[in-house]
Amino acid sequence: MPYVTVKMLTGRTEEQKKALVEKVTEVVSETTGAPKENVTVFIEEMTKNHYAQGGVRFSDK
Numbered sequence: 001m002p003y004v005t006v007k008m009l010t011g012r013t014e015e016q017k018k019a020l021v022e023k024v025t026e027v028v029s030e031t032t033g034a035p036k037e038n039v040t041v042f043i044e045e046m047t048k049n050h051y052a053q054g055g056v057r058f059s060d061k
Helices: 014-032
Strands: 003-009 040-046
Touching: 003 014, 014 040
Parallel strands: 003 040
Antiparallel strands: none
């Protein structure tokens, strides 16, 4: 059973997240041979003040 975690900043619509889950599930199923119903996708959303790159929080950019 494949498990996939997608970490991203908040701000995507429910429609975008739904499409993401559907496409990730499809690709993982195709590449691993696992049935779609066995693919689990987790979306972890982070606020901009909890994510930094190069020592600068995204909320400070």
